[in-house]
Amino acid sequence: MNDPAPAAPSRWEAQRSFDELGRPLRDLTFCVVDLETTGGSARAGSMITEIGAVKVRGGEVLGEFQTLVNPHTRIPAFIAVLTGITNSMVADAPPIESALPAFLEFAQGTVLVAHNAPFDVGFLQHFAAEQARPWPRFEVVDTARLARRVITRDDAPNCKLSSLAVLFGATTTPNHRALSDARATVDVLHGLLGRLGGLGVHTLEELQTFSAKVSAAQRRKRHLAEPLPHAPGVYLFRDERSRVLYVGTSRDLRTRVRTYFTASETRSRMGEMVRLAETVTGLECATPLEAQVRELRLIAEHKPKYNRRSRFPEKVHFLKLTREPWPRLSLVRRVLDDDADYLGPFSSRKAAERCLAALHDTFPVRQCSDRLAREPSRSPCVLAEMGRCLSPCDGSTDAATYAAVVARLRDSLLRRPDEVVETINLRMAGLAADERFEEAGVHRDRLAAFIRAAARTQRLSALTRCPEVVAARREDDGRWAVHVVRHGRLAAAGVIPPGADAHEYVAQLRASAETVLPAPGPVPAATAEETEKVLRWLESEGVRLVDVTGEWTCPVGGARRHLALHDAAAESRTSLVPFDDRRSLAPVHQPTR
Template identity: 85%
Template sequence: MSRSSAPTGSTGPTPPPREAQLSFDELGRPLRDLTFCVVDLETTGGSAAHGAMITEIGAVKVRGGEVLGEFQTLVNPHTSIPPFISVLTGITNTMVADSPGIESALPAFLEFAAGCVLVAHNAPFDVGFLRHFAAEQQRPWPRFEVVDTAKIARRVITRDDAPNCKLSSLAQVFGATTTPNHRALADARATVDVLHGLFGRLGSVGVQTLEELQTFSARVSPAQRKKRHLAEHLPHAPGVYLFRDDRERVLYVGTSRDLRTRVRSYFTASETRSRMGEMVRLASRVDHVECATPLEAQVRELRLIAEHKPRYNRRSRFPEKMHFIKLTREPWPRLSLVARVLEDDADYLGPFSSKKAAESCLSALHETFPVRQCTERLARRPSRTACVLAEMGKCLAPCDGSVDELSYAALVRRVRDTLLRRPDDVVETINHRMSLLAADERFEEAGTHRDRLASFVRAAARTQRLSALSACPEVVAARREDDGRWAVHVVRHGRLAGAGVIPPATDAHGYVDLLRAAAETVRSAPGPVPAASPEETEKILRWLESPQVRLVDVTGEWACPVAGAGGHLAVHDAVADSRRALERAGAATVAP
C-alpha cells in the first residue's frame, strides 16, 4: 500500500511535516497547581426539570490544600419549601423570604467559581441544577471541568473502609473537620476534606494530575501507570500501534485517529478489560505505523493482526478461515459448502464468517430449489436409485432419470440468478413457509426459517457488494476531512493500494496522479473474493459509501444489481435489532 506519509525510501508523495505541540493531556496538570471550587446545593426536590428549586448555595475555593475563599447564600425559591425538606435541612420559608432569587444568586456563584475546576459530591445532581437555571436564564454555561468525589470514592473506598460512599460516611473515614449536616456550606467544607483525603489515597498509586484523576480506575494498577512512558514517542496522528513483549512478540494491535492519546489511555484511563490489564503488564514496547488517513490505519490494523495473530486480539486473527456456498460446474450441478474459492468458473456465495451461518443459508437454498444434495459426481446419464429426498419432493432426482438435462439446467439457472442477482425466489418461498408455520402457531420452527432467510439475504448482499468492487481494476475516490484537507484513496480489485492527504496549496490532479503511480500493483482474485480480506474490502466499501465521497476515476464497472439482496436487508436488520433489544430487556429484568 502506498500513502502520502510513507516511510523513507517510499516513492509516494510526502506532505510537509506538521509541527507538534504538547497538549494539556500529555503534559498533565498537577493537582497541587489547580484551583478547585467545591460546591454543594440544598433544594426543594430531586429534579429541577420537574420544578424543584435551589434554596442554598455553598462553596469553598481551595488550591494546594489552602482555602482561598468561601461562598454562601440562601436562595428564595419563590415557592413553599416542603415540610420534610425543612426538617432535613433546617431551612424554612421564613429564612429565605428576604434572600435573593436564583436569578441573582447564580451569577454571583459563577463569578466566584470562574476559572476553577468544579467539585461536588454526586456532581450530576448539583451541576445539573446549576446548568438548568443557567439555561433558564439564557446564561452561557462556563466550560467547567467537573470532579465527582462520589464517583472517585466508589473506585477507591472498599467495604472495609466504609459501608457506603455517602458524604457522611466518607467524612468519618477521612476525619473531616466539619460534619456534614445538609447545609450547603458545611457540606461543601466536608467535601473539601474528602477531596483531599482521596488525593492522598490516589497519590500513592501514581495519580498526580487532573487528567489521571478524571480517568482513574482501580483496575489500572500502579504497575500499568508506571508504563506511561511507552507512549511518549508516539505522534498525534492516525495510525496503528503494536504492543510487544520483551521477546519482541506482538501482544496486541490497535488503531486510532490519535496514536499518543489512545495508547496513553491504556496506562491512565478507565481500561476495565482484565485481559488488557494483563497485556499491558507483559508489554515492554509500543511500536507504531503512522498512516495518512484513518481508513489506511484500519486496513493496516487488519493486515497486521492477520500477520501476527496477537493473543490479545479477539477479532480478525484468522481471515483465511472462510466458508462459501458453491454452485458446482458439472453435468448435474449441486450446492456445496467449501472453504475456499477456486479458479474453476463456478459460482460462489459468501464468504461467511462461520460455518453455522453458511449451513443456515444452504438450508434456505435447498428448501427453495430441489437441486440434488448428494455429494457424488454423477455421470451425464446416471442410473442409480433415488434417495429419500426425491421421495419427499425435495430433489428432482437426476440420479434415476426422473428429470431431463434441460429441465434441470433451467432450475440451475434460477439458482445462479438467485445467488448473483435476484433473491426473490428464496425470499418468497421462505416467507410463505413462515406464514404457514405461524398460522399453525409453530413459532419456533418459523423462527428457524426466519434465521435461514436472514443468513441468505446477508450473504447474497455481501457477495454482490464485494464482487462489484472486486471486479474493478481501480477506483480512486476523495473526501474532504474535518480539517479541510482532502483524503484520497486508490482501491484496486477491492484492496487499498494507496492512501494520502493532499497538502495545502498543492495541485490536486498532480497529487492524485503521483499517488496512483506509486500505488501497489494488485492482481484480481478468483470468483467473488476481493484481492484483500473481505473485512478489509467491507471497510473500504463503508468509506466509499459514506457522505461527501467523490469518485475521481473508476476503471471498469462498479455496480450492484438493482433488484439485488441489499433491498431486503433493512427488514432483517430491524428484526435483529428488535431481538437484541428484547434480550437486553430480559437480561435486565432477571438481573439480581
C-alpha cells in the first residue's frame, strides 16, 4: 500500500511561509530610473526632459531604456548647463504623453529604484495623474535613504550619487544625464546590497525595514528622560565630567529624549553619544521659538562634539563695499561701524568668493587692495588691459564715471539685483549655446551665490533695522504666544495665561525684555541663523503684529523674487540626502507657474 501523498499547504500556511521568508533580493527584478527636469517641482510647472532606466536582476543587466522628452517649454540656461540638454536637442523628442507609457511598460513588474526616489517617482506619478493613467503599485527602493543608514562619514563625505559612485567604484560616472546616472545608481545599489548582506539583509522585506540596532546599554539609559517635563524646551546631554555632548530642542522634552534610547534613533553617532552620556538636563521654554533660539545660543557657547551645525557662528564672511575715494569690494570677517555697505554673512569663504566674482563680472570696479589717491599715480594692471577694470590708478576714468558704476553696484547689493542677473544670464546662455557647459556652470554658481546672499542680506537687514517688533500668534492649545524682537534678536517670549489681561501682559513682557543695542551690519545683535528663525516665525500663518518700532520693509524689486528659480535649479541638482534624518527635502521657495 502506497503512503499517502503529503497534503498541499493551505493558502494561509503558504502565505505565512512567504511572509516569514520574504522575497530574496537576488530573485527580484529592479528597474533603476533617473530623470532630468527643467526644475524642482512638477506641481509648480517643471517638466521632464529625459528618462533613463536600467533593468537588473541578480547583478545582471536585462535591458536599458532612454529617451529625451520634449517639455514644450524653454529649458532654463542654468539647467542646460547642468545637464547638457538644450532646447534644440529636445525639439524633435516625444512628449511626456508618449514617453511615460513607454517607460511604464519597460518597468512593469519590477521594483523601482532611484537615488532620492521621492523626486523621480514624484514626477512620474504627477504626469501619470495628469494623463489619468493608473499608477502601477510599484514597490520603491531609495538608494539615498539606504546609504544614510549604512554609510558613515569615514566612508564618504556625503550621500551624493557622485560620492557613492566613487566609494563603490561605479563603472559609469554620474554626469546629470539620465541613463548615465541610472547606470551609476545600479552600481551603488549593488554596493549597498553587498554591505547590507553582511548585516543579514537578504530579502526585500528586510531591506525595507532595516534600521541600525539599538544596544542593550543604550536602552538601559531610558531612565535619564523621566525627570524631564512634557513641555517645549532645550535638552543637554552631558558626560561623566558634566561636559556638554549634544544640545537639542523639542516641543515635548521627555518624549523626544526617550527616543534616543529606543529603535526610533538610528544615527550611529547618536548611539555613540548616548553611550557616553551620564545625565540629561532640560531647560523648559515658554514657546517653541524660544527653545530653538536657546538651542542655537547654547550650541555656540558649548560647541558640543556631537552637534554638527551652528557650533561656530563666528566663522562667517562678508563682502564689503568700501567708502573711500575709489571704492572697491573686499572680503572681510566682521562688520565695522565705518559707513560701508556689507553683503552677507556667508557661511563659507568659497560662497563669498563666488559672489565676489559675480559682482566683478558685472561691475568693472578696481580689484586691487591698495589705497588710491584721488589723482592718477601709476600704470594700469592686467585687469585694466583686459577691460575688466575702469583703472582709476592711471587716469583712464574720472571720479564721476567711477562713482556712477559704484552707485549701480550699491543698488544691486541693497535693492535691485537685476543688472547682475541679466549680465550673467546672457553670458551663460552664450556659453551654453557654444556647448561650453563647464564654463557656464561656473557663472551659474556665481549667480546663485550672489542671489542668495543679496536676498539674505536684504531680509536680515530689514528686521535688524527695527528697534522693536512685538508679535503674537494663537497656538494649538488656544493660548497666545508673544515674542519681543529687538534688532533681529529674540529679547523675550511668553504665553498669555488664561483670563489674563492681554495688553497688561504684553506691556510687562516688553518691560522685562532684554536690552538690545543697535550695531552696524545685517545681523548686528544676533547670529544670522537666530534672526532667520525669528523671521520664519514672524512670517508664519496666523501671526499678528502687536507693535512695530521703526520700519520693517524689504525692497519690492529685491533679490528674493529671483530665489524661486535658483532654488528649483538647486533642487533638480540635489541627490544629496544628509546623514541626519530630515522630514523634507523640498525647497523653501517653490517656483510658480
